[in-house]
Amino acid sequence: MAVGDSSRSWTTVPDPQMSAWGDVFDASEEGETLSAPCPVCGATTLHRWFDLHRVDPRTVAGRPWQGRGSQWQWCGSCRSYLHSSGLVPMWWRTDIEIDPSVLTHQPGPIDDVVSRME
Template identity: 75%
Template sequence: MAAGDGDRQWRSVPDALMSAWGDVFDASQEGETLSAPCPVCGATTLHRWFDRHRADPRIIAGLPWWGQGSQWQWCSSCRCYLHASGWVPVWWETAIEVDPSTLTHTPAPIEDVIERMR
Protein backbone atom coordinates (compact mmCIF):
# COMPACT_ATOMS: atom_id res chain seq x y z
CA MET A 1 0.00 0.00 0.00
CA ALA A 2 1.46 3.37 -0.93
CA ALA A 3 1.77 6.03 1.73
CA GLY A 4 -1.59 7.61 2.35
CA ASP A 5 -3.59 4.97 0.43
CA GLY A 6 -5.05 3.61 3.65
CA ASP A 7 -6.16 6.98 5.00
CA ARG A 8 -9.87 6.13 4.49
CA GLN A 9 -9.51 3.04 6.69
CA TRP A 10 -8.08 4.85 9.70
CA ARG A 11 -10.48 6.04 12.39
CA SER A 12 -10.25 8.12 15.52
CA VAL A 13 -10.04 6.49 18.92
CA PRO A 14 -13.62 6.22 20.25
CA ASP A 15 -14.39 8.97 22.77
CA ALA A 16 -15.42 6.41 25.41
CA LEU A 17 -11.94 4.81 25.25
CA MET A 18 -9.83 7.97 24.94
CA SER A 19 -8.87 7.98 28.63
CA ALA A 20 -7.82 4.31 28.58
CA TRP A 21 -5.91 4.92 25.33
CA GLY A 22 -4.02 7.83 26.90
CA ASP A 23 -3.24 5.81 30.02
CA VAL A 24 -1.60 3.04 27.95
CA PHE A 25 0.62 5.43 26.00
CA ASP A 26 1.43 7.63 29.01
CA ALA A 27 2.62 4.58 30.97
CA SER A 28 5.04 3.43 28.26
CA GLN A 29 8.50 4.49 27.17
CA GLU A 30 8.98 1.42 24.96
CA GLY A 31 9.50 3.32 21.73
CA GLU A 32 7.73 2.56 18.44
CA THR A 33 6.04 -0.67 19.51
CA LEU A 34 4.21 -1.08 22.80
CA SER A 35 3.66 -4.40 24.58
CA ALA A 36 0.30 -3.37 26.08
CA PRO A 37 -2.93 -4.46 24.40
CA CYS A 38 -5.00 -1.97 22.45
CA PRO A 39 -7.83 -0.55 24.61
CA VAL A 40 -10.12 -0.70 21.55
CA CYS A 41 -9.56 -4.19 20.12
CA GLY A 42 -7.22 -5.98 22.56
CA ALA A 43 -4.50 -6.73 19.98
CA THR A 44 -0.87 -6.17 20.94
CA THR A 45 -0.15 -4.04 17.86
CA LEU A 46 0.08 -0.54 19.33
CA HIS A 47 2.64 1.88 17.93
CA ARG A 48 3.79 5.45 18.40
CA TRP A 49 6.07 7.76 16.49
CA PHE A 50 7.24 11.30 17.11
CA ASP A 51 8.39 13.80 14.50
CA ARG A 52 10.74 16.30 16.11
CA HIS A 53 10.17 19.80 14.77
CA ARG A 54 12.22 22.16 16.90
CA ALA A 55 14.79 21.57 19.64
CA ASP A 56 13.80 23.47 22.77
CA PRO A 57 14.90 21.35 25.77
CA ARG A 58 13.06 22.07 28.99
CA ILE A 59 11.58 20.56 32.12
CA ILE A 60 7.78 20.67 32.32
CA ALA A 61 5.95 19.32 35.38
CA GLY A 62 9.21 17.69 36.47
CA LEU A 63 9.68 15.79 33.19
CA PRO A 64 12.43 16.44 30.61
CA TRP A 65 11.37 17.24 27.05
CA TRP A 66 13.48 17.45 23.89
CA GLY A 67 11.37 20.09 22.19
CA GLN A 68 8.27 20.49 20.10
CA GLY A 69 6.92 18.08 17.51
CA SER A 70 4.07 15.83 16.48
CA GLN A 71 3.03 12.40 17.71
CA TRP A 72 1.07 9.57 16.15
CA GLN A 73 -0.36 6.76 18.27
CA TRP A 74 -2.09 3.86 16.54
CA CYS A 75 -3.16 0.23 16.47
CA SER A 76 -2.18 -1.69 13.36
CA SER A 77 -5.05 -4.15 13.91
CA CYS A 78 -8.17 -2.01 14.41
CA ARG A 79 -6.57 1.07 12.77
CA CYS A 80 -7.65 3.48 15.49
CA TYR A 81 -5.25 6.38 15.89
CA LEU A 82 -4.53 9.67 17.58
CA HIS A 83 -2.42 12.49 16.12
CA ALA A 84 -1.33 15.50 18.13
CA SER A 85 1.22 18.28 18.34
CA GLY A 86 3.11 18.82 21.55
CA TRP A 87 6.33 18.07 23.37
CA VAL A 88 8.66 15.21 22.42
CA PRO A 89 10.10 13.36 25.44
CA VAL A 90 13.88 13.11 25.81
CA TRP A 91 13.70 9.29 25.98
CA TRP A 92 12.36 9.10 22.40
CA GLU A 93 14.79 7.42 19.99
CA THR A 94 13.89 5.78 16.70
CA ALA A 95 15.57 4.02 13.80
CA ILE A 96 12.51 4.63 11.65
CA GLU A 97 13.03 7.34 9.06
CA VAL A 98 9.94 8.78 7.41
CA ASP A 99 10.12 11.35 4.63
CA PRO A 100 8.46 14.43 6.19
CA SER A 101 6.78 15.27 2.89
CA THR A 102 4.78 12.01 3.11
CA LEU A 103 3.37 12.61 6.61
CA THR A 104 -0.39 12.97 6.90
CA HIS A 105 -2.82 13.27 9.79
CA THR A 106 -3.12 9.47 9.82
CA PRO A 107 -0.17 7.17 10.60
CA ALA A 108 -0.40 5.49 7.16
CA PRO A 109 3.04 6.67 5.91
CA ILE A 110 4.72 5.63 9.17
CA GLU A 111 2.96 2.24 9.14
CA ASP A 112 4.17 1.75 5.55
CA VAL A 113 7.80 2.32 6.63
CA ILE A 114 7.44 -0.08 9.58
CA GLU A 115 5.93 -2.74 7.29
CA ARG A 116 8.82 -2.40 4.83
CA MET A 117 11.32 -2.81 7.70
CA ARG A 118 9.80 -6.14 8.84
Protein backbone atom coordinates in the same frame (compact mmCIF):
# COMPACT_ATOMS: atom_id res chain seq x y z
CA MET B 1 -9.82 -7.72 7.35
CA ALA B 2 -6.44 -8.60 5.92
CA VAL B 3 -3.36 -7.48 7.80
CA GLY B 4 -1.32 -5.05 5.81
CA ASP B 5 -4.19 -3.92 3.63
CA SER B 6 -3.27 -0.27 3.33
CA SER B 7 -6.61 0.62 1.74
CA ARG B 8 -8.49 0.20 5.03
CA SER B 9 -9.39 3.56 6.53
CA TRP B 10 -8.17 5.02 9.82
CA THR B 11 -10.55 6.23 12.51
CA THR B 12 -9.92 8.27 15.63
CA VAL B 13 -9.96 6.39 18.94
CA PRO B 14 -13.60 5.90 20.07
CA ASP B 15 -14.61 8.03 23.05
CA PRO B 16 -15.32 5.08 25.41
CA GLN B 17 -11.72 3.85 24.98
CA MET B 18 -10.02 7.26 24.92
CA SER B 19 -9.10 7.28 28.61
CA ALA B 20 -7.61 3.77 28.58
CA TRP B 21 -5.79 4.57 25.34
CA GLY B 22 -4.15 7.60 26.95
CA ASP B 23 -3.15 5.59 30.03
CA VAL B 24 -1.45 2.91 27.91
CA PHE B 25 0.61 5.42 25.96
CA ASP B 26 1.43 7.53 29.04
CA ALA B 27 2.82 4.44 30.77
CA SER B 28 5.07 3.35 27.90
CA GLU B 29 8.59 4.46 27.06
CA GLU B 30 9.11 1.50 24.73
CA GLY B 31 9.52 3.32 21.44
CA GLU B 32 7.71 2.63 18.18
CA THR B 33 6.07 -0.60 19.36
CA LEU B 34 4.17 -1.05 22.63
CA SER B 35 3.79 -4.36 24.48
CA ALA B 36 0.36 -3.52 25.91
CA PRO B 37 -2.81 -4.66 24.13
CA CYS B 38 -4.90 -2.16 22.19
CA PRO B 39 -7.75 -0.79 24.40
CA VAL B 40 -10.05 -0.87 21.36
CA CYS B 41 -9.46 -4.32 19.81
CA GLY B 42 -7.10 -6.15 22.18
CA ALA B 43 -4.35 -6.82 19.60
CA THR B 44 -0.73 -6.14 20.56
CA THR B 45 -0.13 -3.91 17.57
CA LEU B 46 0.07 -0.48 19.19
CA HIS B 47 2.62 1.92 17.78
CA ARG B 48 3.70 5.51 18.18
CA TRP B 49 6.04 7.87 16.45
CA PHE B 50 7.23 11.38 17.25
CA ASP B 51 8.41 13.90 14.71
CA LEU B 52 10.71 16.38 16.48
CA HIS B 53 10.25 19.76 14.81
CA ARG B 54 13.00 21.68 16.61
CA VAL B 55 15.55 20.69 19.25
CA ASP B 56 14.79 22.87 22.26
CA PRO B 57 15.42 20.87 25.46
CA ARG B 58 13.43 21.89 28.50
CA THR B 59 11.80 20.55 31.66
CA VAL B 60 8.02 20.85 31.93
CA ALA B 61 5.93 19.41 34.76
CA GLY B 62 9.07 17.82 36.18
CA ARG B 63 9.82 15.80 33.03
CA PRO B 64 12.55 16.38 30.43
CA TRP B 65 11.58 17.07 26.80
CA GLN B 66 13.54 17.39 23.55
CA GLY B 67 11.42 20.17 22.10
CA ARG B 68 8.18 20.64 20.21
CA GLY B 69 6.91 18.13 17.70
CA SER B 70 4.05 15.93 16.56
CA GLN B 71 2.99 12.52 17.74
CA TRP B 72 1.04 9.71 16.11
CA GLN B 73 -0.41 6.88 18.19
CA TRP B 74 -2.11 4.03 16.37
CA CYS B 75 -3.14 0.40 16.30
CA GLY B 76 -2.12 -1.53 13.20
CA SER B 77 -5.01 -3.97 13.61
CA CYS B 78 -8.19 -1.92 14.16
CA ARG B 79 -6.67 1.25 12.69
CA SER B 80 -7.62 3.48 15.57
CA TYR B 81 -5.32 6.47 15.85
CA LEU B 82 -4.59 9.81 17.45
CA HIS B 83 -2.45 12.61 16.08
CA SER B 84 -1.39 15.54 18.23
CA SER B 85 1.12 18.33 18.54
CA GLY B 86 3.10 18.86 21.70
CA LEU B 87 6.38 18.15 23.41
CA VAL B 88 8.60 15.20 22.48
CA PRO B 89 9.82 13.29 25.56
CA MET B 90 13.56 13.04 26.18
CA TRP B 91 13.45 9.21 26.19
CA TRP B 92 12.24 9.05 22.57
CA ARG B 93 14.70 7.58 20.09
CA THR B 94 13.94 6.22 16.65
CA ASP B 95 15.86 4.67 13.78
CA ILE B 96 12.97 5.28 11.44
CA GLU B 97 13.38 8.10 8.98
CA ILE B 98 10.36 9.30 7.10
CA ASP B 99 10.26 11.89 4.36
CA PRO B 100 8.34 14.80 5.98
CA SER B 101 6.53 15.41 2.71
CA VAL B 102 4.67 12.08 2.99
CA LEU B 103 3.43 12.66 6.57
CA THR B 104 -0.31 13.14 6.92
CA HIS B 105 -2.77 13.53 9.79
CA GLN B 106 -3.34 9.79 9.55
CA PRO B 107 -0.44 7.45 10.42
CA GLY B 108 -0.57 5.33 7.25
CA PRO B 109 2.85 6.33 5.83
CA ILE B 110 4.52 5.67 9.21
CA ASP B 111 2.68 2.37 9.73
CA ASP B 112 3.94 1.22 6.33
CA VAL B 113 7.52 1.67 7.54
CA VAL B 114 6.99 0.31 11.07
CA SER B 115 5.12 -2.77 9.89
CA ARG B 116 7.92 -3.61 7.44
CA MET B 117 10.34 -3.75 10.39
CA GLU B 118 8.31 -6.37 12.28
